[in-house]
Amino acid sequence: MAREIQPQPQNQLTRALAELRARTPARLVVGRAGSSYRTDTQLELREDHAFAVDAVHSELDLNRDFDPQLVASYKLFEVQTQAHDKAEFLKRPQLGRQFSDEARATILAHCPTDVDFQIVVGDGLSSAAVVSQVPALLPLLAKGAQARNWSLGRTFVVCHCRVGLLNDVGALLRPRVAVLLIGERPGLATAESLSAYMAYRPQAGHTDAQRNLISNIHARGVPPDQAAARILALADQMVAQQISGIAIKEELTVNLDGKSVASRLA
Amino acid sequence: MTYSTTVRYQRYTFVSLAEVFAKANEEKSGDSLAGIAATDQRERVAAKRVLADITLREILDTPLIDPANDEVSRLILDSHDAAGFAPLAGLTVGEFREWLLDDATTGETIAGVQQAIAPEMAAAAAKLMSNKDLILVAAKIRNVTRCRNTLGERGVLGIRVQPNHPADDLGGILLTVVEGLLYGCGDAVIGVNPAIESVDTVAVILHSLDRLITVSGAPTQHCVLAHITTQLAALERGAPIDLLFQSVAGTQAANASFGISLDLLREGRERTLEHHAQRDVRWIGQNVMYFETGQGSALSAEAHHGIDQLTLEARAYGVARAFAPHLVNTVVGFIGPEYLYDERQIIRAGLEDHFMGKLLGLPMGCDVCYTNHAQADQNSADNLLTLLTAAGCNYFMGVPCADDVMLSYQSTSFHDGAAMRRLFGLKPAPEFLAWLEERGIVSGGQLAIGDMATHPLLGELQSLIGAVDVR
Incomplete structure (x- = not known):
C-alpha cells in the first residue's frame, strides 16, 4: 500500500524556525499525510473543539468563579439579561441585548448614574474568558480612571450578555464612556479571549459603527496591561472628540514597541 | 398586491x-x-x-x-x-x-x-x-478577474492565505505566509485580518506583505482586511494597497452600520486605481476590490426591512458587482447559529450564496467555516468544501489547520486546498503555478515540498522576517 507520510518535521526544525514558530499560536509545520493531517494533528483538533464547545455552554457564577477579595473591593454584583439560559441566549440574540426588569431595578438601586467611566462585565460566549482576564484588567482600568480624575461607575457582571447591551447600559446609567468586557466566542487555540467594546454616550440605535473594539485580550494575544492602556487611550480620544466608532482610530502600536517599522521597510 | x-x-x-x-x-x-x-x-x-x-x-x-x-x-x-x-x-x-x-x-x-x-x-x-x-x-459559469494574477478560469482553484495573528506579530504572520506558499496556497490573495484596527498597524502589515511578495517573486496580491477608511488612511501615509477590502451588505442601513456608503466605495476604488498607476508593479488588470458578505448581516445590524436574509445577500452582490472586484466571498457560518443554525443550514447557505454570486457575475469564493457555538464541526466544513469545489468555486481560505487563532473560528486549511486541487484535478492561478514550479514547490502537478524547514524560500525570507522583527 502506497503511503505518503513525511518524516517527522519536528526533528528537522532549524533553531531559527523554531523561534519564529514560537511567536504564533497558529498550527504551523505540522507535516501532512498526503493532502490531509497526520493522525496526531487530526485528534488534537478534535480535542480542542470538544473543549471549545464546552466553554460556550458553561454558566458564569460570580461567587464561585471570582476571588472574593476582588468581588468585595469592587462591590461586584451579578444581573441577568432577558435570556433565561444559554440555549435561549444562543438562539435569540436580542434577549441578550436587554436587561431583565429585575436587573434594571437592581442596577438603578446600586449604581451611580451620569459617571465619566462605566465598566460592565458580560459573559458573552465564554465565561472562561471573563474569569481569566477581568481580575487583571479591572484594577488597571479603575486606576487609569482615577489618574484622570474621572468619576467611576460601579462595575457589575451580566449573565447571557450580548454586545448590544451597551445601548441599554446607556439608557439606564447615562455614562460618558462605557466599556463592556465580554467573553469572545471560544476558538480552538484559546477559550480565554476577551473583548472590550466601547462607546461614547451609548444609547438606543447605536450599532457597531458607533463602537470601538479591542479584541483578543489574553495571554498570547493582547495581555491585560496593554489592553488597559489601549482602552484608556481610546477613552481619552472619545472624551476629546465627543464621539466613538469609526471616526476614532487607534494610534497605538504597542505590540511593535512604538518603533517605526514602516519607515525601515518603505 | x-x-x-x-x-x-x-x-x-x-x-x-x-x-x-x-x-x-x-x-x-x-x-x-x-x-x-x-x-x-x-x-x-x-x-x-x-x-x-x-x-x-x-x-x-x-x-x-x-x-x-x-x-x-x-x-x-x-x-x-x-x-x-x-x-x-x-x-x-x-x-x-x-x-x-x-x-x-x-x-x-x-x-x-x-x-x-x-x-x-x-x-x-x-x-x-x-x-x-x-x-x-x-x-x-466562470467569472475571470485580474489584478497581479488571473483568477477564476476553468480548471483553476485559488486559495487565500489567511495568516492572522492575535497580536499582529509580523514574524508570526510572515512565517504563516511562507508555509502557505509551500502548500501552493496564496494565489487568491495573502490577506490578513488585523487584530488591531489602527492605521499604523495596518500600514506596517501592508509594507511587510508587499516586501515578502517582492522578495519571493510570487505573482499574487496582498490585502489587510481593516475598515476601508483605515486602509485609505494607511495609503495616505504611503502604505502599498493591492486590494482594497470592505465588508458589504444588501441595504443602505446595514452598510451604514458598517460605516460605509456607495460613495465611499466609489472613492476608495478610484484612489486605489490611481495609487496602482503610481507603483512599479506589473498589474495585469484593474480588479482592485475585495468584498466579504454573509447571510444575516443586515438582520444583525437591525437593518433588514423585513426582507429575508437570502434576498439581502443577493443584494449585497448587487453592491459588489458595481465595483468590479477581484475577490468576493461569503463568510458562511461565521455569523453564528442565530442566523444559520447548523451544518444543514450552513451548507445550504454556502451553495445558495455561491450560485447567486456566480449568476450575478462575481468572482465568487467562499470562506467555508463554522463557529464553536454552532451545531457543526470540521466534517461539516469538509462537506461544504467538497460540494463547492464541484460547483466551481473560485477560491477558499487557507488557514493553518483551519484554526484561525485571531478570529477564533474554524475555516479551511492549506491541506484542504491541496486536497481539493488533487481530488478535482484543479490548478493554482496560471502565473502563480509557473512560479510554484520554478521554485520547486510544485512538480509534475503535485506538491513537492515535504518539510518547509529545508526549503530555500524560508532561508531567503529569514532576512526579511528579521528586518521586521523589532522585538
Missing part, C-alpha cells in the same frame, strides 16, 4: 412579494429570528409554488425595499440592463430556473445577460432550486 394558491385543498394567501420571498426560503434560523419564516413545510411549499409563477418583470417592477429610502435599491435599478432583459422579462421564476439548468444554456449564454439579472431574480431562482441545482448552474 396579494398572492395566493391552494395546496391540497388548503388556501394560502401572502400579502406581499416580500412575504412570498421570505416564506419560499429553505429553513434558516435567521428568518425565524426576524419573524418572517414559513410556519411549516406546507406554507413553505405554497410560497414556492406562488413564487414559481411570478414573472421576472414583476420582480423588477416590485422593489422589495423602496428606492426612495435605500441607495442599494437605486443602484440595482439604475444599473439594470433593460435591453438585455427583453428575452428574460416574460419568464416566470419557475421557467427561469429551468432555463438556467437547460443543457443548451451555457456559461457564455448566462454571461451575456448577467447585467439583466437583478439580485432579487437570482435570489428567487435559488429559492426554487435543490442543492444539486445550485451546484449544476454555478459550475457552468
